Amino acid sequence: MKTALFLAAAGLALTVAGFLPSGRAEGPVGVTDPWVRATVPGQNVAGAYLEIVSTRDAALVSAASPAAGLVEIHTMNMEGDVMRMRAVDRIELPAGKPVKLAPGGYHIMLMDLKRELKEGDTVPITLTIEGREQGRATIQLTAPVRAGPGHHHHGRGQ
Numbered sequence: 001m002k003t004a005l006f007l008a009a010a011g012l013a014l015t016v017a018g019f020l021p022s023g024r025a026e027g028p029v030g031v032t033d034p035w036v037r038a039t040v041p042g043q044n045v046a047g048a049y050l051e052i053v054s055t056r057d058a059a060l061v062s063a064a065s066p067a068a069g070l071v072e073i074h075t076m077n078m079e080g081d082v083m084r085m086r087a088v089d090r091i092e093l094p095a096g097k098p099v100k101l102a103p104g105g106y107h108i109m110l111m112d113l114k115r116e117l118k119e120g121d122t123v124p125i126t127l128t129i130e131g132r133e134q135g136r137a138t139i140q141l142t143a144p145v146r147a148g149p150g151h152h153h154h155g156r157g158q
């Protein structure tokens with residue numbers, strides 16, 4: 001298996017150039033400030049958030065993580081008074097426009113988690129980006145675990 005791109009950074013801006021399989025240096029995609037929300041005991045899902053920008057029209061088409069049995073791309077909407085999540089096939093990345101995956105909106109849903117995620121842990125995540133003409137590229141990142149806004153944190157065990 002060819003892995004032309006492997007970058008790992010915690011909480012740092014990443015810039016990745018080149019779409020696989022050709023490896024041409026086209027359409028750099030930048031990912032900023034990835035993080036995963038900490039879980040509480042018994043919780044086996046967690047949201048992952050980041051900001052992503054592509055210099056060319058592209059889309060985020062899938063995500064994967066060894067920490068989760070299943071990973072989906074979700075959107076969140078208010079339906080009446082209720083927040084509902086649903087899976088989406090892709091998130092469009094219009095050229096040059098930063099797209100934010102953040103609590104309350106788009107997010108990467110890590111499901112069937114293999115262990116509790118505590119603050120200070122890191123979670124490897126692979127994103128697959130599809131360029132309009134350039135094919136698919138993967139971006140590997142390492143997202144730190146944080147207790148996000150609105151998260152009730154009980155019994156912080158160190």
Ligand SMILES: [Cu+2]
Binds near residue numbers: 075085086107109
């Ligand atoms: Cu979700």
